[in-house]
Structures are given as structure tokens and as C-alpha cells.
Amino acid sequence: MSMKKLYGVTVAMTTPFKNNGEIDVAALEQLTEILLKKGVNCLYPCGTTGEMVHLSVEERMLVAETVIRTAKDKGTVFIHCGAVKQEETETLLKHAVEIGADGAGVVTPIFLGVNQNEIIQYYERLSALVPEDFPIYLYNIPQCAGNDILPESARKLHGECPNLRGIKYSYPDMMRTLEYLDIPEFSVLHGSDKLFSSLLVMGCDGTVSGVASVFPEPFVEVYKAWLAQDLQKMKEWQKICVRFCDILKCGTNMSYFKEALTFRGVDMGGMRLPQRNISEEEKAELKKRLEEECRKSGITLKVVE
Numbered sequence: 147m148s149m150k151k152l153y154g155v156t157v158a159m160t161t162p163f164k165n166n167g168e169i170d171v172a173a174l175e176q177l178t179e180i181l182l183k184k185g186v187n188c189l190y191p192c193g194t195t196g197e198m199v200h201l202s203v204e205e206r207m208l209v210a211e212t213v214i215r216t217a218k219d220k221g222t223v224f225i226h227c228g229a230v231k232q233e234e235t236e237t238l239l240k241h242a243v244e245i246g247a248d249g250a251g252v253v254t255p256i257f258l259g260v261n262q263n264e265i266i267q268y269y270e271r272l273s274a275l276v277p278e279d280f281p282i283y284l285y286n287i288p289q290c291a292g293n294d295i296l297p298e299s300a301r302k303l304h305g306e307c308p309n310l311r312g313i314k315y316s317y318p319d320m321m322r323t324l325e326y327l328d329i330p331e332f333s334v335l336h337g338s339d340k341l342f343s344s345l346l347v348m349g350c351d352g353t354v355s356g357v358a359s360v361f362p363e364p365f366v367e368v369y370k371a372w373l374a375q376d377l378q379k380m381k382e383w384q385k386i387c388v389r390f391c392d393i394l395k396c397g398t399n400m401s402y403f404k405e406a407l408t409f410r411g412v413d414m415g416g417m418r419l420p421q422r423n424i425s426e427e428e429k430a431e432l433k434k435r436l437e438e439e440c441r442k443s444g445i446t447l448k449v450v451e
Contacts, residue, residue: 155185156224158194169205170413170414174216177359179216181221190225192210192238193251194316197421199230203229203234210247213225226253236275243276243277249281251283251314252282273310285313286315297322311333313335315335315336320341327348334351337355340396342384343383356396356403357390357394357397367383386445389443400417405424405429410449411450
């Protein structure tokens with residue numbers, strides 16, 4: 147069975163808001179088009195970087211529909227469908243199929259603890275709700291979700307669910323990553339942006355990067371160099387990726403992503419409470435550091451005038 151998969155530079159997209167708090171559809175269309183023109187391989191909206199826990203089901207559907215419509219025939223789009231309530235996850239997953247998504251990601255149950263049997267049953271049910279050729283990725287981010295997918299659970303699910311395509315793993319445990327990679331024909335992507343080149347060498351299919359939602363250029367260059375087996379160039383671009391990751395706080399505060407995109411010409415609006423926007427002093431320092439890094443690495447800060 148041939149199913150699409152996540153690979154290369156998969157972008158964990160930010161969600162733009164208007165001043166009144168509504169989803170900014172025009173800005174989201176603009177961001178989608180820019181990322182595709184910059185050469186990213188896949189788009190992944192409505193995840194952690196997209197402030198999923200602050201969006202209603204209806205808002206998440208709007209984001210999904212907007213990205214898929216804008217990216218039509220120009221790029222691969224997997225929609226993150228995991229939610230706090232299982233009923234909402236199921237609704238979002240079915241919706242992703244209906245609107246023509248290439249696949250979906252689903253985070254583990256969050257906050258309340260679940261055991262491995264419950265995790266397996268959770269994904270088995272979700273897998274059975276959609277066509278066998280609609281690929282689903284497990285999403286394991288234990289430091290945020292409070293639950294973890296053990297390698298034996300991933301192996302069992304991959305063996306029993308034909309559309310369970312792989313995993314997005316967002317915790318920097320390289321030994322665990324190797325255990326996932328040991329599962330035959332199991333696609334592994336990683337959320338540790340600063341380790342992108344090393345993860346490719348280990349055997350991962352790519353990264354799911356929030357920083358690439360703001361500065362896709364160095365990540366695209368790393369992947370192009372990897373495909374060309376130009377390891378020296380890959381190392382040079384990876385260093386630039388790391389510097390951008392440090393400046394943007396690696397997604398620990400998504401307000402840095404939004405302000406940086408606004409500097410690039412895409413007005414992303416602010417954060418939803420209780421997350422706060424960075425201060426004017428922090429914005430000024432961020433802009434200064436980004437301008438310095440862009441001059442150093444040859445990347446144009448402004449992408450939209």
C-alpha cells in the first residue's frame with residue numbers, strides 16, 4: 147500500500163490572529179504560500195507551535211481548510227488532529243479526511259495519565275475511523291503531554307494498523323529515537339530542530355520544525371545538502387539553523403516566532419492568553435539579533451514588503 151509520508155523540512159506552522167482574536171485567514175494564506183515558495187517539503191498546522199490547545203474545534207477546522215486550499219497541488223499537508231477530548235480528536239481526524247489532507251498527526255492523550263494499553267487502544271480506534279490508505283503519525287511529546295509512547299507500543303501499533311505510518315518524536319532522547327528507527331518501514335521524524343543534520347544521518351526522514359515556520363531557508367539548505375551528500379555544506383547550514391533556534395528560543399515562547407514573522411512582513415498578531423506577548427524591549431533585541439544573523443548568513447530578513 148502506497149501512502150504519503152512526512153519527510154525533509156516539515157513545518158510546524160504558527161497560527162495568526164487578528165487584533166480581535168479571530169483567525170487571520172489572509173495571513174495564514176500568505177504564510178502557507180511563502181513556506182512553499184521557500185521549498186519546504188511538508189506543512190503541519192494545528193500542532194503545538196500552532197497553539198492547538200487555545201483553538202476551538204471550529205477554528206482548527208478553519209486553519210486546516212485554509213492551509214489545504216492554499217497549498218493545493220503545491221505541497222504536502224498533514225493536519226495535526228490531537229485534542230484534549232477524544233471526541234474532538236475523532237471529529238478533527240474525520241474532517242481532515244473529508245477536506246483532502248494528505249495525512250494526519252495525533253498527539254498522545256494529554257495531562258491525565260494513561261498506561262500503554264490505553265495508548266494502544268486510543269490509536270487503534272483512531273486508525274479504524276479513517277481509510278486504510280490515510281496515513282496517521284503518532285505524535286510523542288512527553289514533556290508537554292505528560293504521556294509517553296514506548297517503542298514496543300509503537301511497534302505493535304505499526305504492525306496492527308495499516309495506516310499508522312510513523313511517529314513525530316519531540317523529545318531529545320537519541321537512544322529512544324534509535325529504538326523507533328529499528329521498527330521496519332516505520333517513518334520517524336523529530337522535533338529537535340538543532341539536531342536536524344544529525345537526525346538525518348541517524349536515519350530519520352526529517353524534522354518537524356517550528357523554527358522553520360519563521361526561517362525555513364537554512365533548514366531547506368541542510369536537507370538539500372543532505373540529498374546531495376555534501377556533508378560539509380550540510381554542517382555549515384546546520385550551524386546557521388542552530389543560531390536561529392537560539393535567537394528564537396526554540397519555541398519555548400511562540401511569541402518570538404510571531405514577532406520574527408512580523409519582522410519578515412507577515413503580520414501574525416499576538417498570543418492567546420494565558421501566553422503573553424514579549425515586551426517592546428525584547429522585540430527590539432530580537433530584531434537586532436535577527437538583522438545581525440541575516441547579514442551574517444546571507445538570508446534576507448524581509449520576505450514581504
